[in-house]
Amino acid sequence: MRRLNGEDDGFFHMDLPNQPMTTISVATLRPPSGPDGSPRPMALADLRAHVAARLDELPSFRWRVLPVPGQLHHPVAVRDPEFDLDFHLRELTLPAPGTEAELDAVVCDLASRRLDRRHPLWQLHLVHGLADGRQALVTRTHHLLMDGTAALFTFSRLYSATDHEVVVPEEVEGPWAPEALPRPRRLVADALRDQGRDLRRLPGLVRRSWRGxxxxxxxxxxxxxxxxxPVSGTEACSLNDAFTAARAWTPVALPLADVKRVKDAAGASLNDVVLAVVAGAFRGYLLARDDLPGRPLTCSVPVGMEPPDAPPRQTGNWFGSLTTSLATDVADPWARLAEISRVTAEAKVRHELLGESLLPEWLDIIPPFVTAWGVLGHNRGRAANRDQADVNVLVSNLRGPRERWHLGDALVEDLYLSGPPSNGVGSNVMVWSYGDRLMFGIRSFADSLDAPDELRRRLHEALAELVARAAEAEVEAEAASVDAPV
Structure with missing residues (x-):
């Protein structure tokens, strides 16, 4: 039995009927060909055997999460004595002709549902019937189980060949064995003991907060x-219509080489370019609806706190976040990128001055009954005052694998990740590199994004604008180098 941390617990309480806190990935699979040249699709039994062979490296897949009576402390994770792998593996078949739009509809449906807390909080859905004999695997995991860093390890284990190298994450403590579910009396006693120990950190945390x-x-x-x-610097717009369970799903793949070309020509970071592409797309989207706020759109950017030499981690949330500007009040895309880079660099400096781990540490010692009250109060306040928003959009960026992965013998052609939109932020844009492309997985409240296909087109256009300006900058730089005195 292990206790979840404060960030994990926050996602536990944010899981409401209108905002399932479920991270979703969508993999498109290219099955190998049989002797006759036709595809040999994966069966559910094949998927079961594949996952079963990896469970010892995926400890959270066998955790049942139990809240503490009275919400005196964060929930605990117990090795589920009734773990049933078959419960977590599902399959469905798309109607012919098996288009990407039909797969997107499946993702939207799954994204609108909450996971069953009576079981470990994950599911895999094997989807048959895509065109050209392809399949898809849609994964659903509760955000409380893992952040982006932990998810990256999880997917590196899940999407791997049968003879993969075994890497055991630090959470694994000996061979797996089921645990008896603790009785309420023990949950309360352990919670009081742990809360008393954690409160000893309070004086030091207050001093560090004051200095920060x-x-x-x-x-x-x-x-x-x-x-x-947040809040005071944000002007709400239709992107903040975040009140219903229905979801929109926008997967977009962009050439990584183009993004790097813009980065090099502008002297910016890759993350700055990602933010500029998102800014250009949402700016055009809102302008077409006469809904672009006068103030720049604001953006929350998660910041990982994992040191470079950290051991593999498959579970838990350990990250901070900063708020920056998308500079949507700047019409010129090259100048907009420069402004985004300037503001984001300053935001990072202030985030470090404040203390990257300050908020997660506060969440560790705040009792969950306070967290739950705050989450519910925030949601009621947002519903009552729709003109207020924390930020307009959330954008996270992960570095993925250079080579494409496999699921058994099937090639993983595409792999999109997406985090849950929540707290009045209508769109969660999760970006990661996969092979030679950047994969944008955009999950939105359906009310906040009524035309996903239009946003997809505008993302391509926003990058094309920046690439064109990068080409001009390259010509100017080359001319300057020729004219420079020797």
Whole structure:
């Protein structure tokens, strides 16, 4: 039995009927060909054998999460004594002709449902019937089980050849064995003991918080860069219509080489270019609806806190976040990228001054009954006042594998990841590199994004605009180097 941390617990309480806190991935599979040249699709039994062989490296797949009576402390994860692998494996067949739009509809349906808390919080859905004999695998995992770093390890184990190298994450403590579910009395006793121990950190945390806030305030008074603050720096728009369970799904693949070309020509980071592409797409989308706020769209950007030499981790959430501007008040895309880069660099500096781990540490010691009250109060407040929003959009960026993965003998052609939109932020844009492409998995409240196909087109257009300007910058740089004195 192990206790979840404060960030995990936050996602537990944010899991509401109108906002399932489920991370979803969508893999498109190219089955191998048989002797006659026809595809040999994976059967559910094949998937079962594949997953069963990897369970020892995926500890969270056998966790049942139990809340503490009275919400005195964070939930605990227990090795489920009734674990049934078959419950977590599902299959369905698309109607002919098996288009990508029909697969997108399946993803939207699954994204609108909450996972059953009476079981470990994940499911795999094997989808048959895509054109050309292809299949898909849609995974659903509760966000409380893993953040992006842990998800990357999980998928590297799931999407691997049968004879993969065994890497055991740090969460695994000896061979797996089921545990008896603890009685309420023990849950309460352990919670009181652990909460008392955690509260000893409070004085030091208060001192660090005071120093961090003072350092950020001093920096803000001397800097000429305005960094938007959540809520006060955000003007709500249709992207913040985030109140129903229905979801929209927008998968988009862009050439990684083009993004890197823009990065090099502009002297920006790859993440800056990603934000600029998102900014250009949403700017055009909102302008077409006469709904672009006068103030720049604001963006929440998760920031990982994993050191480079950290051991493999398959479970848990350990990240901070910063708020930056998407500079949608700037018409020129090249100038917009420069402004995004400038503001985001300053936001990172202030995030470090505040303390990257400050918020996660506070969440660790705040009792869950306070967290639950805050989550429900926030949702009621947003419903009552739709003109307020924390930020307009969330964008996260992960580095993925250079080579495409396999699921058994099937090639994973495409693999999109997507996080849950929540807390009045209508679209969650999750970006990661996969082979030679950047994969944008955009999950939105259906009310906040009524035309996913249009947004897909605008993302391509936004990158094309930046590539064209990068080409001009390259010509100018080459001319300057020729004219430079020797």
């Amino acid at each position: 806030f003072r350092a950020v305030d001093e920096r803000a008074q001397t800097s000429d860069v305005e960094v938007p603050a």
